[in-house]
Amino acid sequence: MTAGTPKPQIDTSKPHPARVYDWLLGGKDNYPVDQEVGEKLPPEAKDAARQNRDFMRRAGAWLASTGVDQFLDIGTGIPTEPNLHQIVQEIVPAARIVYTDNDPIVLRHAEALLISRPEGVTDYIQADVREPQVILEHARGFLDFDRPVALSLIALMHFIPDDQEAHDIVRTLVDALPSGSYLVLSHAASDLFPELSARVTAEYARGGIQLGFRDRTEVGRFFEGLDLVEPGLVTAPKWFRGTSAPQAEDSGIYAGVARVR
Structure with a gap:
């Protein structure tokens, strides 16, 4: 964070996805x-x-175990331990992580995201994924874009409807990454439990939050031109590498990890 930057005001009159997510996780912020x-x-x-x-957590740990030591996490949300840097620095102490979110309340709690291991570095920028060039310009000051970077977009892009060019945003971010980088993405599905998805979308809309849930084909488009890591694009509980299988359960979330060629 830039020293001396005034902290923006938090609008408590309107719901925000990061704070709703915090409530869903049992948080108090x-x-x-x-x-x-x-x-x-x-x-x-x-x-x-x-x-x-x-x-x-599973994807971050697996990537760190393969030697990836740079992460750009957009849509970070309010800190909930273990945070991404705690997971990857447990495996690669010198890992560098840049966090990004557009909710001022996350900035208020960013200190928790900046407690890095001495060998590593963490940084935070308040920015919106709809301004990818702003994020990339900042990230280049802390990450070496001549080496692989893992781009993490967890439960974020379904808050960007198609009229806001969600796929183009991700393409801009991925195109900036060098070969050997990774895209880590999870996304709410519109086709797995359609009635449930419609209800969730409607409730968020009543709060003034527009959602863009997508079917498997549309989510798959975020990975076009990349090499999906096994097991491919699956529901979140079915994605694992290097660990025992998580407990089987229904899920309305697609998840995948893909390598940049």
Whole structure:
């Protein structure tokens, strides 16, 4: 974070995805407007939040075990331990992580994201994924884009509807990564449990939050031109590498990891 940068004001009159997500995970860094949205969501929404976090942990640990030591995490959310840097620095102490989110409350808690191991580095920028060049310009000051970088987009892109060019945003970010980098992405499905997805979308819309859930083909487009890592594009609980299989359970979340050629 840039020293002396004034902390932006938090708007507590409108719900924000990061704070609703925090409520779903059992966190306390949210407000009544966020709780109101969360309480109207079906119980499966809490399962989805947990599945996203578990996928992030498995994917981050696997990437670190393969030697990836640079991570750009966009849509970080309010810190919930273990955070990504804690997972990867446990395996690669010198790993460098840049966190990004557009909710000012995440900035207020960014200190928790900046407690890096002495060998490594963590950094935080408040920015919106819809401004990928701003994020990339900042990240280049902390990450070496001549070496592989893991781009993490966990439960983020379904908050970017098609009219906001979600696929183009991801393509811009991926195109900036060198060969050997990775895209880690999870995304709410529109086709696995259609009635449930429609209910979740409607409840968020009542809170003024527009969602863009996608079917498997549309989620797969985020990985076009990349090499999907086994087991490919699957539901979040089915993605694992180098560990025992997670407990089988239903999920309305697609997840995948792919290598940049």
